[in-house]
Amino acid sequence: MIEGLIIGILEQGLIYGIMAMGVYITYTILDFPDLSVDGTFPLGIAVCFVMVNHGLSPWLALIAAFAAGCAAGMFTGLFNVKLKIRNLLCGILTMTALYSVNYGIVGKASDFLSMDTTTIFSQTEFLFGNGHMAMYSKLAVILVITLAAKFALDWYMRTKSGFLLRSVGDNEGLVVTLAKNPGTIKIIGLAIANGLVSLAGAVYCQYGRAFNVGSGTGTVVMGLAAVIIGTTVFRKVKFMRITTGVLLGMVVYKACISVALAAGLPAQNTNLMITLLFIATLVINEFVLKKRKAGVSKNA
Amino acid sequence: MCRKMLELSDIHKTFNRGTIDEKVLFSGFNLTIEDGEFVGVIGSNGSGKTTMLNIISGDVAADSGSVILDGVKMNGMKNFKRAKKIGRVFQNPSMGTCPSMTIWENMSIADNKGKTYDLSFGLNRQRKDFYRSQLELLGLGLENRLSAPAGSLSGGQRQALALIMATMIRPDLLLLDEHTAALDPKSSDTVMMLTEKIVREKNITTLMVTHNLRHAVEYGTRAVMMHEGGIIMDVSGEEKKNKSISDYLKVFNEISIECGN
Numbered sequence: 001m002i003e004g005l006i007i008g009i010l011e012q013g014l015i016y017g018i019m020a021m022g023v024y025i026t027y028t029i030l031d032f033p034d035l036s037v038d039g040t041f042p043l044g045i046a047v048c049f050v051m052v053n054h055g056l057s058p059w060l061a062l063i064a065a066f067a068a069g070c071a072a073g074m075f076t077g078l079f080n081v082k083l084k085i086r087n088l089l090c091g092i093l094t095m096t097a098l099y100s101v102n103y104g105i106v107g108k109a110s111d112f113l114s115m116d117t118t119t120i121f122s123q124t125e126f127l128f129g130n131g132h133m134a135m136y137s138k139l140a141v142i143l144v145i146t147l148a149a150k151f152a153l154d155w156y157m158r159t160k161s162g163f164l165l166r167s168v169g170d171n172e173g174l175v176v177t178l179a180k181n182p183g184t185i186k187i188i189g190l191a192i193a194n195g196l197v198s199l200a201g202a203v204y205c206q207y208g209r210a211f212n213v214g215s216g217t218g219t220v221v222m223g224l225a226a227v228i229i230g231t232t233v234f235r236k237v238k239f240m241r242i243t244t245g246v247l248l249g250m251v252v253y254k255a256c257i258s259v260a261l262a263a264g265l266p267a268q269n270t271n272l273m274i275t276l277l278f279i280a281t282l283v284i285n286e287f288v289l290k291k292r293k294a295g296v297s298k299n300a
Numbered sequence: 301m302c303r304k305m306l307e308l309s310d311i312h313k314t315f316n317r318g319t320i321d322e323k324v325l326f327s328g329f330n331l332t333i334e335d336g337e338f339v340g341v342i343g344s345n346g347s348g349k350t351t352m353l354n355i356i357s358g359d360v361a362a363d364s365g366s367v368i369l370d371g372v373k374m375n376g377m378k379n380f381k382r383a384k385k386i387g388r389v390f391q392n393p394s395m396g397t398c399p400s401m402t403i404w405e406n407m408s409i410a411d412n413k414g415k416t417y418d419l420s421f422g423l424n425r426q427r428k429d430f431y432r433s434q435l436e437l438l439g440l441g442l443e444n445r446l447s448a449p450a451g452s453l454s455g456g457q458r459q460a461l462a463l464i465m466a467t468m469i470r471p472d473l474l475l476l477d478e479h480t481a482a483l484d485p486k487s488s489d490t491v492m493m494l495t496e497k498i499v500r501e502k503n504i505t506t507l508m509v510t511h512n513l514r515h516a517v518e519y520g521t522r523a524v525m526m527h528e529g530g531i532i533m534d535v536s537g538e539e540k541k542n543k544s545i546s547d548y549l550k551v552f553n554e555i556s557i558e559c560g561n
Contacts, residue, residue: 156419163401163409163422170398173390177466178413179383 069198
């Protein structure tokens with residue numbers, strides 16, 4: 001029972017962790033509060049749902065969902081860079097438009113995958129035989145995908161292109177003096193971020209085997225909570241990359257929710273709890289920062 | 301005759317046109333800088349020094365007139381495209397570096413200017429020793445802190461790093477926008493000496509705006525004094541060498557200039 005609960009937490013934490021890494025790119029690196037996430041997560045679900053429902057390769061569906069997310073992120077970036085719309089509004093516009101797009105892709109508001117649909121999980125069901133270890137097969141697949149996404153992102157951040165992405169959020173003016181267009185880099189960053197979010201949606205689609213047009217609500221808040229837990233609580237751990245911290249942050253977050261639900265919190269109250277947890281992390285974050293600053297001035 | 305590096309001709313610029321705050325700054329401003337010149341520009345607040353730099357860099361568009369850099373007309377060209385030929389250091393020390401990136405990362409990114417920022421490894425390992433030797437020249441101890449984030453450096457250290465970064469790939473024109481104004485007197489002098497050294501060694505045509513009259517007098521090959529969108533004094537060569545701070549003050553005693561510090 002406990003083992004099952006922990007496995008469930010890890011599975012969901014790692015799937016949503018991919019999404020949180022996308023939020024990390026926009027929120028922390030680009031300093032762009034991107035609300036498109038609430039639309040690109042179900043976009044990934046929708047694209048993947050239709051593809052596996054038609055018997056296409058479930059792995060191809062993951063790639064297609066990533067591409068679709070990239071495209072959506074580019075729109076958010078274009079709204080901001082080319083049309084000069086305020087960044088918060090750009091995300092809201094994309095999110096709103098995607099609601100219709102997602103509905104259009106699947107053709108109805110909610111649907112389920114039939115039991116005989118091939119998914120990445122049905123293909124790997126007996127990865128560890130059919131004994132007790134079989135319950136770990138989903139987790140293993142999710143772990144591989146999440147780590148692949150994490151290492152790819154870590155690698156990208158160390159390339160020249162990744163350096164530019166980091167500097168555009170840090171100091172846009174410097175990018176200009178390097179003779180590069182900061183707008184283009186911002187668009188690339190938003191594309192990668194929403195690609196990851198959409199990829200997370202696609203994995204979640206095959207995991208939960210369902211599509212619901214409203215399932216994106218609250219995604220960005222969840223992602224932000226994980227990013228803040230990851231960048232504050234786990235920052236002190238030496239030799240740990242921030243992406244690892246963000247993934248762990250999401251696992252911690254999912255654990256809190258699961259424990260609350262298991263303790264009898266009515267399911268309809270989870271959003272309320274999400275908000276309270278989010279505010280708590282922000283306040284603690286502020287408190288920790290203040291304490292740290294006070295420590296510095298004492299040392300000086 | 302020397303080659304002209306920068307030519308500003310017949311620049312007009314009015315701010316807040318048609319409003320009660322309308323301010324005519326430039327009406328027919330001209331300035332020509334020859335290749336290899338190091339020009340110090342001084343002037344009162346609102347004389348148009350910084351706006352002139354912004355018009356050159358493309359951050360502010362002139363109403364009319366032309367900006368010609370090394371024979372190429374820059375009008376209508378976006379700021380980041382002009383930056384291919386222009387290096388710039390700003391007054392605010394945090395504007396010349398990326399605070400969350402390390403010194404090594406900052407220098408690597410600056411070293412790649414003019415090339416493509418592709419998917420190859422971002423840190424430049426081959427040039428690490430070169431970066432270290434550049435930092436050593438500063439005498440600020442930065443050569444042992446390559447992995448420290450630039451945000452952890454003091455204003456003077458950051459400005460010195462920014463100057464090295466802006467000139468790492470030799471620009472045709474270097475714009476210095478009161479780059480010592482936010483520093484304490486000692487750091488200000490250190491950065492100024494470094495500026496002189498780099499500009500002379502790399503023979504970079506430089507346009508330096510400063511509030512510090514002493515810097516404009518002591519450094520550079522030419523001094524220009526601006527007032528209300530015009531040039532009221534322009535000396536170079538022997539004439540400049542023979543002038544002292546008091547001569548400049550005499551010419552310009554009616555406007556407030558911070559003399560030295």
